[in-house]
Amino acid sequence: MRLSRYFLPVLKETPAEAQIVSHRLMLRAGMIKQASAGIYSWLPLGFKVLRRVEQIVHEEQIRAGHLPMLMPTIQSADLWRESGRYDAYGAEMLRITDRHERDMLFTPTAEELITDIFRAHVTSYRDLPLTMYQIQWKFRDEIRPRFGVMRGREFLMKDGYNFDLTKEDALHAYNRHLVSYLRTYERMGLQAIPMRADSGPIGGDDTHEFLVLAETGESEVFYDSEITDLRFGDREIDYDDHAQCRAVLDEFTSRYARTDETHDPAIFEQIPEERRRVARGIEVGQIFYFGTKYSEPMGAVVTDGEGNRVPVHMGSHGIGVSRLVGAIIEACHDENGIVWPEGVTPFHAGIVNLKQGDVSCDAACEGLYKALTAAGLEPLYDDREERAGAKFATMDLIGLPWRITVGPRGLGNGVVELTSRKTGESEEMSPEAAVDRIVAIYSGAA
Numbered sequence: 072m073r074l075s076r077y078f079l080p081v082l083k084e085t086p087a088e089a090q091i092v093s094h095r096l097m098l099r100a101g102m103i104k105q106a107s108a109g110i111y112s113w114l115p116l117g118f119k120v121l122r123r124v125e126q127i128v129h130e131e132q133i134r135a136g137h138l139p140m141l142m143p144t145i146q147s148a149d150l151w152r153e154s155g156r157y158d159a160y161g162a163e164m165l166r167i168t169d170r171h172e173r174d175m176l177f178t179p180t181a182e183e184l185i186t187d188i189f190r191a192h193v194t195s196y197r198d199l200p201l202t203m204y205q206i207q208w209k210f211r212d213e214i215r216p217r218f219g220v221m222r223g224r225e226f227l228m229k230d231g232y233n234f235d236l237t238k239e240d241a242l243h244a245y246n247r248h249l250v251s252y253l254r255t256y257e258r259m260g261l262q263a264i265p266m267r268a269d270s271g272p273i274g275g276d277d278t279h280e281f282l283v284l285a286e287t288g289e290s291e292v293f294y295d296s297e298i299t300d301l302r303f304g305d306r307e308i309d310y311d312d313h314a315q316c317r318a319v320l321d322e323f324t325s326r327y328a329r330t331d332e333t334h335d336p337a338i339f340e341q342i343p344e345e346r347r348r349v350a351r352g353i354e355v356g357q358i359f360y361f362g363t364k365y366s367e368p369m370g371a372v373v374t375d376g377e378g379n380r381v382p383v384h385m386g387s388h389g390i391g392v393s394r395l396v397g398a399i400i401e402a403c404h405d406e407n408g409i410v411w412p413e414g415v416t417p418f419h420a421g422i423v424n425l426k427q428g429d430v431s432c433d434a435a436c437e438g439l440y441k442a443l444t445a446a447g448l449e450p451l452y453d454d455r456e457e458r459a460g461a462k463f464a465t466m467d468l469i470g471l472p473w474r475i476t477v478g479p480r481g482l483g484n485g486v487v488e489l490t491s492r493k494t495g496e497s498e499e500m501s502p503e504a505a506v507d508r509i510v511a512i513y514s515g516a517a
């Protein structure tokens with residue numbers, strides 16, 4: 072993409088309405104624009120990051136054997152009356168009446184609708200296990216929408232639902248989700264810690280929230296510092312192997328890590344004092360096992376091996392896709408702007424032409440642009456007639472991990488400059504070597 076043809080409405084001033092750094096930077100970098108309270112348009116740069124985050128979520132869900140699908144945002148209230156949640160959900164549910172005076176709602180979550188799909192089509196244990204998920208917009212009429220996309224009213228969520236014959240199988244589905252979530256967040260450059268949590272209106276016995284540590288997080292968290300040493304890494308996992316998935320759950324949940332809702336000071340105080348941490352975190356996901364809470368009232372039953380009709384065991388599992396964009400920025404920024412992890416960056420590298428209109432600079436930039444594009448990468452070429460300082464400031468603000476700077480002096484010696492956004496370190500090399508280096512980085516070879 073050439074910056075001269077892009078829509079990147081960067082703001083020079085810090086917007087007064089934004090209280091936290093991710094919200095400020097998303098506005099300043101022209102990623103989002105508020106449409107009304109807690110409701111945002113995603114401008115081209117923001118949308119690119121949202122799509123990258125979404126893509127990682129899809130890839131990891133599919134890797135775990137979960138089936139992508141899509142349910143509508145507007146649902147009939149009738150199903151929610153069957154489960155008893157139409158009244159229970161309260162003021163957070165946006166209720167709509169259509170022209171025929173039918174009660175509709177904008178989905179805050181989709182347990183009822185997926186259960187309705189299941190009961191219409193699945194009658195035998197032979198069709199289990201089954202896990203389906205969607206990435207779809209949700210609406211919750213939050214009393215205090217704030218912090219930009221972190222607590223919106225309309226937000227993008229991945230919600231997945233497992234159907235299993237037995238509690239044991241459903242707990243395997245729970246563990247499988249935990250493993251897939253660990254992989255998902257790590258690919259985004261985040262450490263998200265699974266913490267014992269409270270089940271809230273979704274209900275259930277077993278639940279963990281995934282929290283990214285950040286001073287601006289809305290949740291108070293208590294944990295044993297040893298947990299922050301754990302990494303999932305690139306280990307191979309067989310998602311059908313119950314013992315393997317269970318072992319990962321044990322590894323990542325054996326140390327104390329809880330939100331304030333489930334915090335138990337008596338247990339916490341048994342941790343050696345130097346390892347006790349009280350901090351704040353951003354909830355970027357949650358997994359639940361809730362057994363037959365929906366399958367019983369809604370009649371989602373199957374015949375088991377002996378011919379008995381039994382309600383299925385279920386769970387639901389959410390990832391805050393749009394919130395993650397903010398959470399990543401909270402975790403990855405400095406005083407000059409965003410510092411995207413390579414896994415979610417909107418463009419792989421920036422090209423800065425220090426002397427637009429100079430024949431050799433222009434040609435070198437075009438060559439870099441073509442070579443990176445041919446390698447399957449997306450460069451952002453700042454081809455505007457702007458001062459070098461302004462170009463650098465824009466690149467720093469939007470946070471691309473790598474910048475190639477092309478100027479007449481360097482080109483005279485056959486070199487360009489490759490700069491890491493994260494460390495600020497620059498290295499001179501030939502244009503070909505810069506392309507090779509960037510290609511190697513994104514193919515995981517460097």
Ligand code: ATP
Pocket residue numbers: 180211213220221222223224225226227228271354355356357389390391392393394
């Ligand atoms: P919270 O406690 O933050 O209100 P929740 O526990 O009600 O969230 P879940 O039902 O667990 O939310 O939804 C799954 C995920 O969706 C959450 O972990 C969070 O990342 C995201 N999410 C929930 N509410 C919002 C919101 N208002 N804006 C953006 N993302 C949200």
Ligand code: MG
Pocket residue numbers: 280354356357
């Ligand atoms: Mg939650």
